[in-house]
Amino acid sequence: MPQAVRLRLSVADRVDHLPGQHYVVRLTAPDGYRAQRSYSVASAPSDPLVELFVERLDDGEVSGYLADVVESGDELEVRGPIGGWFVWDGTHPALLIGGGTGVVPLVAMLRTARELGRTDLLRTAVSTRTLAELPYADELRAAGVVVVTTREAHGVRPAGRLTAADLVPLWEPGQTAYVCGSDGFAETASQLLVDFGVPAAGIRVERFGASG
The missing domain is CATH 3.40.50.80 (Nucleotide-binding domain of ferredoxin-NADP reductase (FNR) module)
Structure with a gap:
């Protein structure tokens, strides 16, 4: 998909997510300004890394940074997994x-x-x-x-x-x-x-x- 990236994150002290949950990614500028966005998890819970799909939006404060600036080894502030309604438990049709x-x-x-x-x-x-x-x-x-x-x-x-x-x-x-x-x-x-x-x-x- 054009103008999109897949982020594969190693999350310390991670709690396994349920399929359908999301993570919040927060960015903090040097002057203290903060911006955050939610991104659904694409990986299965058994994946050792958390995979997020980020579509780069022209006016996206967070997506632009994640798509254009972030490099392997960088640290990000994330919170999750979040959500309890839109989840699949793996047992029901x-x-x-x-x-x-x-x-x-x-x-x-x-x-x-x-x-x-x-x-x-x-x-x-x-x-x-x-x-x-x-x-x-x-x-x-x-x-x-x-x-x-x-x-x-x-x-x-x-x-x-x-x-x-x-x-x-x-x-x-x-x-x-x-x-x-x-x-x-x-x-x-x-x-x-x-x-x-x-x-x-x-x-x-x-x-x-x-x-x-």
């Missing part, structure tokens, strides 16, 4: 739906399922403008994830938004649905699920703001 960088916590879930030998528990669909802009595109495609592209054709599927027709074949009663993406994407995807009968109580949503 789930439908994962991600848009853009919202796929990152879903990657952690897929990696965990692979390590546990329970890939049968997860079914996944993701949406992106183009395949080149999709984080972890090769890994997601290799996992058999349904990939929808809105700005270009993908395979036999023309460009277009995620639809109920994409999701209905993936849904089974008893699944918990995890939806992650921008406000607009999360709202649309959640409504698609409700419209074809998924109980609202079975839908967990994580929204990404403009600061990502």
Whole structure:
């Protein structure tokens, strides 16, 4: 993905995260000014390092520094893991739906399922403008994830938004649905699920703001 980096962090006294949790990265300038942003964890809990995916935003105080300045061996102030709602415990069936960088916590879930030998528990669909802009595109495609592209054709599927027709074949009663993406994407995807009968109580949503 253009203008993005993967950070692999060695975290002292680390507590293993659950798939779906995030870390806060805080930067402090020489004059004391502080800026912080939250980044979902992409790695599985068994990974000795914490992997964060950072999309470089043109006006991003934190993302610009992490993408352009940070080098191997640098120290960062981090806090985490954080979050208890948007997490997958590795034992229950789930439908994962991600848009853009919202796929990152879903990657952690897929990696965990692979390590546990329970890939049968997860079914996944993701949406992106183009395949080149999709984080972890090769890994997601290799996992058999349904990939929808809105700005270009993908395979036999023309460009277009995620639809109920994409999701209905993936849904089974008893699944918990995890939806992650921008406000607009999360709202649309959640409504698609409700419209074809998924109980609202079975839908967990994580929204990404403009600061990502």
